[in-house]
Amino acid sequence: MTDVPADPTSTGTGAGAPTLDPLLLEIVVCPACRADLDLRRPEPARVELACRGCGLVYPVVDGIPVLLVDEARRP
Numbered sequence: 001m002t003d004v005p006a007d008p009t010s011t012g013t014g015a016g017a018p019t020l021d022p023l024l025l026e027i028v029v030c031p032a033c034r035a036d037l038d039l040r041r042p043e044p045a046r047v048e049l050a051c052r053g054c055g056l057v058y059p060v061v062d063g064i065p066v067l068l069v070d071e072a073r074r075p
């Protein structure tokens with residue numbers, strides 16, 4: 001019988017650098033023009049979503065995209 005030691009690193013979710021669930025990224029679209037959004041990382045500790053259509057940039061707060069035209073930056 002083989003001993004299988006618990007590996008504490010295998011369950012780490014990497015709470016640190018912000019990111020976005022890839023599945024979430026696939027389903028969200030720009031609320032202004034319905035185009036796909038690209039994930040951007042302008043700073044190591046910050047991510048945002050840029051629209052491929054109209055170019056608006058939406059902030060991501062705590063991993064949650066804020067898809068509000070009022071909160072987006074104009075290109």
Ligand SMILES: [Zn+2]
Pocket residue numbers: 030031032033034035051052053054055056
């Ligand atoms: Zn757009």
